[in-house]
Amino acid sequence: MTAVFDNAYEAIIDADSDARWAFGTGFENPLAGVDTSLPPDVDGADLAAYCLMLGDDALIMSHRLQQWCTRLPELEEEVAVANIGLDLLGQARLLLSRAGAARAGADGIDGGRVAEDAPPDGRAWEDHYAFFRDEHEYRNVRLAELENGDFGELTARLLVFSTWRLALLNRLTESTDPVLSAIAAKGVKEVTYHRDYAAQWTVRLGDGTDESHQRMQAGLDAVWPYVDELFVAHPVEERLAAGGAPDSAAVAVDPSTLRTEFDDVLVHVLKASTLRRPDLAATPGIAGRTGRDGVHTEAMGFLLAEMQSVARAHPEGVW
Amino acid sequence: MPVPTMTRARAVAETVTDPELPMLTLADLGVLRDVEERDGRVVVSITPTYTGCPAMDTMRDDLVHALNRAGYDDVEVRVALHPPWSTDWISDDGRRKLAEHGIAPPGAAPRRPTGPIPLTLATRRPVHAHAESVGRDNAEVTGAIRVSEVGVGVTCPWCGSAETEEVSRFSATACKALRRCRSCQEPFEHVKEI
Ligand SMILES: [Zn+2]
Numbered sequence: 001m002t003a004v005f006d007n008a009y010e011a012i013i014d015a016d017s018d019a020r021w022a023f024g025t026g027f028e029n030p031l032a033g034v035d036t037s038l039p040p041d042v043d044g045a046d047l048a049a050y051c052l053m054l055g056d057d058a059l060i061m062s063h064r065l066q067q068w069c070t071r072l073p074e075l076e077e078e079v080a081v082a083n084i085g086l087d088l089l090g091q092a093r094l095l096l097s098r099a100g101a102a103r104a105g106a107d108g109i110d111g112g113r114v115a116e117d118a119p120p121d122g123r124a125w126e127d128h129y130a131f132f133r134d135e136h137e138y139r140n141v142r143l144a145e146l147e148n149g150d151f152g153e154l155t156a157r158l159l160v161f162s163t164w165r166l167a168l169l170n171r172l173t174e175s176t177d178p179v180l181s182a183i184a185a186k187g188v189k190e191v192t193y194h195r196d197y198a199a200q201w202t203v204r205l206g207d208g209t210d211e212s213h214q215r216m217q218a219g220l221d222a223v224w225p226y227v228d229e230l231f232v233a234h235p236v237e238e239r240l241a242a243g244g245a246p247d248s249a250a251v252a253v254d255p256s257t258l259r260t261e262f263d264d265v266l267v268h269v270l271k272a273s274t275l276r277r278p279d280l281a282a283t284p285g286i287a288g289r290t291g292r293d294g295v296h297t298e299a300m301g302f303l304l305a306e307m308q309s310v311a312r313a314h315p316e317g318v319w
Numbered sequence: 320m321p322v323p324t325m326t327r328a329r330a331v332a333e334t335v336t337d338p339e340l341p342m343l344t345l346a347d348l349g350v351l352r353d354v355e356e357r358d359g360r361v362v363v364s365i366t367p368t369y370t371g372c373p374a375m376d377t378m379r380d381d382l383v384h385a386l387n388r389a390g391y392d393d394v395e396v397r398v399a400l401h402p403p404w405s406t407d408w409i410s411d412d413g414r415r416k417l418a419e420h421g422i423a424p425p426g427a428a429p430r431r432p433t434g435p436i437p438l439t440l441a442t443r444r445p446v447h448a449h450a451e452s453v454g455r456d457n458a459e460v461t462g463a464i465r466v467s468e469v470g471v472g473v474t475c476p477w478c479g480s481a482e483t484e485e486v487s488r489f490s491a492t493a494c495k496a497l498r499r500c501r502s503c504q505e506p507f508e509h510v511k512e513i
Contacts, residue, residue, distance in 0.1 A: 030367075030375070031398060032396070079491070087369055088371070090367070090369060090370030182401035187370065190370065195438065199438060203440060
């Protein structure tokens with residue numbers, strides 16, 4: 001073990017390297033060198049909106065997971081939840097960057113017209129989207145933004161979120177947008193672990209003591225009113241998923257087609273956990289509008305205020 | 320006969336080590352995908368292990384600096400997202416070096432099935448060292464969702480015992496799990512198959 005840390009330390013203090021992790025001049029575009037031209041017959045604005053939806057889900061969920069750091073019951077869970085949050089942050093960076101490239105492509109880079117929501121010079125699309133949008137411009141599902149509860153609630157939220165997202169990403173590997181397909185293929189490998197982690201804890205707590213069972217069930221009950229929303233297709237998703245026959249390739253996945261797989265996984269996990277599937281009504285949005293439409297819960301404003309505060313206070317800041 | 324320059328550029332790029340597993344080169348890890356010359360510049364393609372890997376920028380800088388030092392002034396590092404990185408790309412040399420440093424190398428990566436991804440609900444105590452598949456041959460079908468078990472076939476890098484168990488699916492980096500040997504009692508890390 002010691003040899004590893006000695007070498008890592010030596011690597012960090014390598015004297016003739018002037019740009020180093022953590023005190024360089026910022027992150028590189030995570031899609032540098034990737035061909036982000038629009039696939040034929042795809043509306044760039046729709047593709048950008050779709051990438052924002054999936055990217056915002058990952059970004060906001062990642063932020064909630066990061067807020068758990070230093071508060072988890074054991075060191076192993078600290079490391080696990082931090083790593084899951086980091087995976088989702090990586091997915092968010094790629095998806096927000098892909099959204100920006102599609103947005104630029106939609107307006108025609110050569111035509112000289114710049115998207116009206118384009119970042120100012122020197123600011124990356126991913127930062128622009130993450131830190132300089134307002135609440136109603138976020139397209140994440142409300143499940144991701146809910147105030148954190150106890151460890152039972154975290155486990156339930158992660159189980160629901162990653163079961164849904166894994167089913168989605170797995171189908172998205174067939175996307176006719178090669179960038180989305182590649183992002184999805186990487187994401188599948190990561191979210192497979194996330195779902196296993198959440199499912200294993202659900203069983204351990206649900207099939208544990210009376211107290212752990214009761215709190216796991218309460219966690220599931222807390223997130224359940226936000227489950228139906230995951231399977232409602234936004235018009236952008238409907239348009240991009242309409243590639244032809246139900247199982248043929250398109251840019252996007254219609255989330256309503258994921259419900260059966262989600263229910264199958266949940267039935268299995270809940271049975272092994274001795275938990276009951278909640279029978280709770282969905283929390284309505286406003287006039288039928290929910291997260292995908294930019295209509296969020298009270299928790300969202302507070303979340304963004306914290307997440308965006310440093311970038312907005314120091315918009316030109318580098319570190 | 321002079322050495323073709325791209326062979327030399329590739330050789331230089333292949334000496335660059337991973338920031339988090341510095342006993343391995345990026346080539347050992349399978350992160351270095353391609354080194355070629357385009358219009359007088361060296362274009363290096365690398366692929367992230369995990370999408371959130373915070374070391375990507377360091378890898379990029381290290382590659383540029385190594386090639387600059389070797390006399391290549393115009394270097395571009397590109398990201399290759401497809402196909403996604405797999406632990407199957409870690410070279411035999413890389414696996415040997417991992418084991419020498421107390422990190423159990425990965426077994427064969429699970430094949431991506433058609434249809435839903437199998438759920439791994441329970442870890443199982445190891446049976447023997449040669450069950451090479453993880454989450455594949457042990458899969459059982461439960462309803463529409465395949466359920467499998469992990470934890471088979473990871474050998475302790477310190478004493479060689481097959482009696483090891485998983486402590487945590489995640490370790491100091493996203494790509495490693497934390498395990499414990501039930502023979503020598505030592506903890507060790509294991510590069511997870513993806
Ligand atoms: Zn041992």
